[in-house]
Amino acid sequence: MSKPHDNSLPRTIPAASLLTPGQLTVVVTGASGNVGAGVLRALARHLPDAAVVGVCRRPPIEGGIYERVRWHAVDLSSPNATAELQPAMRAADVVIHLALAVQPLRDEDYLYRANVLGTRAVLNAMTDAGIKQLVYASSLGIYAPGATEPVSESWPDTGQATSTYSRHKVVVERMLDQFELKHPEVAVARFRPTVVVQREAAWLIRSLYLGPFVPRALLKVLRRRVVPLLPLPAGIGLQFVHADDVGDAVMRLMRLRARGSYNVAADVLDTPDVAALVGARPIEVNPRVVRTVVSILSWARLVALTPGWYDVATNTPLMDTSKARHDLGWAPSKSSTESAMELLNGLADGAVGASAATGSMSNPQSSFRTVAQRVHDTSLLLWSAAALSRALGLRRGGASDALVVAANLAAGTPMALDRVRERRRDPVALLAPVAVAAAVASSLRGGWGAVAATAVLHVLNAFERGRPDS
Known part of the structure; x- marks a missing residue:
């Protein structure tokens, strides 16, 4: 069974060797994301007078934790990212680099530009601005498989060869090695968290692992423990860590001007523990069989989980957090079970955060797209119903059919342009342009061809709606 977290360890940072707050300016890349939410809350608690500069592609417009942040909209995948970062880096004391693109899952070129070249842009902009401290969000995914016990930070960090995410994280680790050799005056700390969760992470976790064809009704059943x-x-062995505990670890790394790598995770959940989250008895299945099933479902786009992400989740070693506990005085305030249950409740409730990166549709552009998608989905249903009624001989086509098709094409145009x-x-x-053209042409003639063509549009629409905004 899972063990409760250790509350006997110190929960305050010693005064010696602290970064002097003063008029501290902290740059947080990826501040609108899942980990960013925990870091912003920690900054508000521990350094309420610090100036916080947020960097992300789509700055939030909501208040709350984002209210005190001075935002800079920067796309780290851009070839001009270094120059675009310079205004954000000006006069900063610390950079907390959290920015991470995980979508589109299968667009490796974009992910490389955003995560690897984007990190290089951050390092270049830091150097130009003369910033002497970096706290970087690495990952459990950098560890090589093969361990039978929880591993320390000295375990080989060659990652999972099957995972794009893992390979890119390893490349960045090597980039930081070279940066530290070239710039010994810069304090570089790397924290390596396990899966970071909170209620507001539900949209991201669903997008990354589940996809559009896993209904919320199933998640609600799991929550009911029936x-x-x-x-x-x-x-299987899993560790989770709450975003607020990650934020606490980041504050300690920053204020102690720590150097080196630190594992950040809560306790280990074994197979019975994981099943107990939903009140079930576990049935152990050969991991290779599970991976084969995942590969098939992923290939068919029935789940978002890719084989590479499955390997990161199941083959990555468990992490020993002794170093963070000893050197930083850090311990998680929430157990893996508590964090996992908070996530499960968020998944069942369809929870989203207050930023676009955590599922919010509150900004004007997203609101427009939401309306367009609703019009598109509704008109597609009406189009299908009209095609079916014509095929059954219940009615003839007319002006109303043309209006429905026109509304669908107009509402779908923004997505097509994207x-x-x-x-x-x-x-x-x-396939979408061909399928739309075929549906329009067959609808002019009527018959069962139009029914089949609009059915194809429904399938494509389901896949498109299940593809998170990158």
């Missing part, structure tokens, strides 16, 4: 049996990969602008080459982007 599932008797739960198939799980044999020998696909062109992003130069997407995924199945939806390639």
Whole structure:
């Protein structure tokens, strides 16, 4: 069974060797994301007088934790990212680099530009601004598989070869090695968290692991703890950590001007512990069989989880957090069970955060897109109903059908333009224009061809709606 977190360790940072707050300016890249929320809350608690500069692609417009942040909209995948970062870095004391792109899952070129080249841009902008401290969000995914016990920070950090995310994290670790050799005056700390969760992470976790075809009704059933049996990969071990505990660790790293790497995780959940989250009895399944099933479902786009992400979740070693506990006086305030239950409740409730990166649709552009999507979905249903009624001989086509098709095409135009602008080459982007043209042509004639064509549009629409905004 899982062990409660250790409350006997010190929960305050010693006064010696602290970064002197003064009029401190802290730059947080990826401040609108899941980890960023925990860091911003920690900054508000521990350094309420610090000036906080947030860097992300889509700055939030909501208040709350984002209210005191001075935002800079920067796309780290841009070739001009270094120059665009310079105003944000000006006169800063510390950079907390959290920015991470995980979507689109299968666009490795974009992910490399955003995560690897984007980190290089951050380091270059830091150097130009003369900033002497960096706290970087690494990951459990940098550790090589093969351990039988929780590993320390000295375990080989060659990652998971099957995971794009892991490979890119490893490249950045090597980049930081070189940066430290070239700039020994800069204090570089790397924290390596396990899966970071909170209620507001539900949208991201659902997008990354579940996808559009896992209904919330199933998640609600799991929350009710009425599932008797739960198939799980044999020998699974999971660790979670709450975003607020990560924020606390980041504050300690920053204020102590720490150097080196630190594992950040709560206690380990074994197979019975994971099943107990939903009140079930575990059924252990051969991990290779599970991976094969995941690969098939991922290939068919029925789940968002890719084989690479499955490998990171199941093959990555568990982490020993002794160093963070000893050197930083850090201990998680929430156990893995508590954090996982908060996430499960968020998933069942369809929770979102207050930023676009955590699922909010509150900014004007997102609101427009939401209305357009609703019009598109409604008109597509009406289009299908009209095609079916004509095929059954219940009615003839008329002006109302033309209006429904026109409304659908107009509402779908913004999404189509986005696909062109992003130069997407995924199945939806390639098939959608052909499918729309076929549906329009067949609808002019009527019959069962129009029914089939609109059914294809529904399938493509489901995949598109399940693809998170990158």
